[in-house]
Amino acid sequence: MKARVHVMLKNGVLDPQGEAVRHALGTLGFEGVEGVRQGKVIELDLTETDKAKAEASVAKMCEKLLANTVIESYSVEIA
Amino acid sequence: MRAAVIVFPGSNCDRDLVVALEQAGADVQMVWHKDKELPAGLDLVAVPGGFSFGDYLRCGAIAAQSPICRSVVNFAGKGGYVLGICNGFQILTETGLLPGALLRNADLHYICKYVPLTVQTANSAFTRGYTKGQNIDIPIAHHDGNYNVDPETLARLKGDDRIAFTYGDNPNGSTADIAGVLSENRRVLGMMPHPERAADSRLGGTDGTALFRALADSLVAA
Numbered sequence: 602m603k604a605r606v607h608v609m610l611k612n613g614v615l616d617p618q619g620e621a622v623r624h625a626l627g628t629l630g631f632e633g634v635e636g637v638r639q640g641k642v643i644e645l646d647l648t649e650t651d652k653a654k655a656e657a658s659v660a661k662m663c664e665k666l667l668a669n670t671v672i673e674s675y676s677v678e679i680a
Numbered sequence: 681m682r683a684a685v686i687v688f689p690g691s692n693c694d695r696d697l698v699v700a701l702e703q704a705g706a707d708v709q710m711v712w713h714k715d716k717e718l719p720a721g722l723d724l725v726a727v728p729g730g731f732s733f734g735d736y737l738r739c740g741a742i743a744a745q746s747p748i749c750r751s752v753v754n755f756a757g758k759g760g761y762v763l764g765i766c767n768g769f770q771i772l773t774e775t776g777l778l779p780g781a782l783l784r785n786a787d788l789h790y791i792c793k794y795v796p797l798t799v800q801t802a803n804s805a806f807t808r809g810y811t812k813g814q815n816i817d818i819p820i821a822h823h824d825g826n827y828n829v830d831p832e833t834l835a836r837l838k839g840d841d842r843i844a845f846t847y848g849d850n851p852n853g854s855t856a857d858i859a860g861v862l863s864e865n866r867r868v869l870g871m872m873p874h875p876e877r878a879a880d881s882r883l884g885g886t887d888g889t890a891l892f893r894a895l896a897d898s899l900v901a902a
Contacts, residue, residue: 617786
């Protein structure tokens with residue numbers, strides 16, 4: 602079973618990297634990009650076969666290590 | 681004062697920190713990150729700067745989960761003194777010993793230079809060698825020193841006089857110009873600037889020595 606974790610800076614936390622990317626897109630002539638937020642995708646290969654258990658286990662991993670919940674939010678997809 | 685300096689793979693200010701503490705009269709041991717227990721009888725644990733574990737995932741995140749960090753958290757929980765400098769500050773926020781988090785510098789550049797700081801409180805074992813409002817010059821060397829804290833926590837830090845140092849000319853976008861903060865019991869200090877790099881007149885400055893001397897004086901008496 603695979604899990605895909607998306608980690609993003611929380612709304613309201615300034616993302617200077619996203620802002621630099623937005624600026625670069627504008628320089629390249631791509632118009633109409635009002636905002637860019639940059640995050641991380643972390644893919645996990647799990648031995649767990651029960652989807653609910655996998656979700657619960659990955660949520661714990663996010664809370665403890667994969668995300669810093671002071672500044673970041675996360676979402677988990679199980680496939 | 682008996683002090684330990686924690687060494688992670690990627691620490692690079694550990695030896696400078698040992699020298700600065702020894703100059704202040706401390707008996708210093710270096711402790712490897714895989715050690716599970718701190719030496720007995722310590723007064724201070726110092727977490728040095730560098731790039732522990734290559735800053736993988738987030739600065740300080742992997743180090744914060746290492747076995748020795750559990751002991752550091754326990755040590756702080758029992759009232760022990762802990763100093764985190766630069767990457768050490770990042771590690772202490774990741775362990776939850778200090779509030780907030782350090783983000784990428786607002787201008788995205790790695791900055792390495794002397795910066796003016798203002799001492800915001802002399803009420804701690806770390807800062808009692810300075811006077812409140814004193815201006816000092818201490819170097820910074822970081823890519824992720826942009827201190828971020830939510831408005832409620834910031835109000836608490838201000839109200840409880842827990843902001844130790846602020847930047848004179850904010851180099852990295854830190855909330856409220858914060859360069860260093862204290863824990864609730866005032867025994868844990870995290871700061872991005874490097875006082876151990878300002879502890880020898882032959883190397884540019886000595887404004888950092890008062891911090892180490894104050895610690896040595898305070899913790900001898902304790």
